[in-house]
Amino acid sequence: MANIAIVSPSASSRQLMADVLRTKGHQVNCMTSWQELDFAPMKIENQALFLLDHSLGDERVINIIADIRRLSTHYRIPIMVISASPRSEDVLRLFNLGIDDYYLKPLDAGILYSRVKRLLDLLPVPAEPHYPDTIEFDLNQLINFEIARASRGNYPFSIIQLSLDVDEAKRRPEHDVQELMNLCYDTLHRQLRETDILIGAENRLVVLCPFSDQTGTRVVMRKIIDHLSRQEADYPFSILEMSYATYPYDGRDKGGLLTYASANKEPLKEFPKSTANTLRHGG
Template identity: 30%
Template sequence: MTEKSHIFFVEDDLSFGAVLKSYLELNDFSVTWVDDGKLAIEKFRSGKYDICLLDVMLPNVDGFTIGTEIRKLNKHIPFIFLTAKNLKEDVLRGFNIGADDYITKPFDTEVLICKIKAILSRNSQNPAAQIKEEYQLGRYLFQFRLRTIQIDDHQQKLSPKEAELLRLLCENKNELLPRETALKKIWGDDGYFTARSMDVYITKLRKYLVSDSTIEIKNIHGSGFLLQVDSTEN
């Protein structure tokens, strides 16, 4: 029998929290539930978890703040925001913090289970032998495992998703990377909100690579992205 995946769950609605916790446990997950935002970080520090489910609108400390602190403590643990807030600004803020998904209430609990399993499955599958460690992009050296890009004496640290996206672009250098391919491989979903999140990450990567004019990430309208490196320039 395999060990159950452990979910760190933060939700202040006692009725909803109790129902969802029971449903997750019925689906063979172990769940630690915290109902007050100010207690969340201390509880997270004291346990070992595989994924986090975070409500946004919480008493004392909101879910965005908790997500930010969790990302400082653990750069790799995936988390999902559960919230009634569906404004574009809130969704983008959630993804910018590093969330793997942003689900608005009310939602289908079966869909939530599928999303959790998909995220956990992606995290557990790590075909290291098939992934290059380093990529040379013009004057930049991209080290995928270390999640850094370096030019001269300047080094930029990347988030896990930034590194994954840049790796896919490198693997398809000077060729089209279809939008759907990147979304499904990294986010496991090609919906509207994840597509907007990827656009944010593309913008960040462009800024990181701005010091070498031979490198350009082009947006091919309606199709995807093209990492173009002009080797004819010095």
């Protein structure tokens, strides 16, 4: 059923029109003036039809019509004006301004609804997709896929895990923790190659790095840490931990890689020194 907006200064007219439409299952939004409706386009486009009472005043009705046409950019929302004026010049002027129907009072429930239904039938029907609009993979599926691909191609594959120290995170406001994870996501996303995949899972971010051996993975981690450390004063990095695992050296299946990464987590604040030392000594 449709959302229908009624704008009328008359309580009796609003009630009659609303009763007719609600008995047919429609959602009705009654207003005594246009100012009651937020002017945001999304609010306008939530309505499938506008019924405007001409007793609002000629100038006000003209302004409302102009606002609806200006703010409804995705499709044309039908407008019906309900009026007691039979003058042809009034009718023609409003049609030229963009209305879709002109209902001459007095109101009759049956006739009113038949004309409302005609206007609603003119609304565009959205096309239904013939294919899924999203393809979802969970972390386990993605790791299994990359391991199988690395095994067939005989090349390494690494995962980098950035996670929260759960005990430390509990001491922080939830908003701060979420802001930190958002920052980490943005930073990791900027550092990725086209072949890398970034996925969030259970308060952690995991980067899947095809073709990356241990040395290459540590270089990527070094870049991530360098970028995050530039904003250390504004974010509680003490609650972050980082780890990595490389196929086939640290595990030959999903379980082995994730177990190795989880068992070798280090606080992010300790990683710059340990990573630099590892790089200098070649792993």
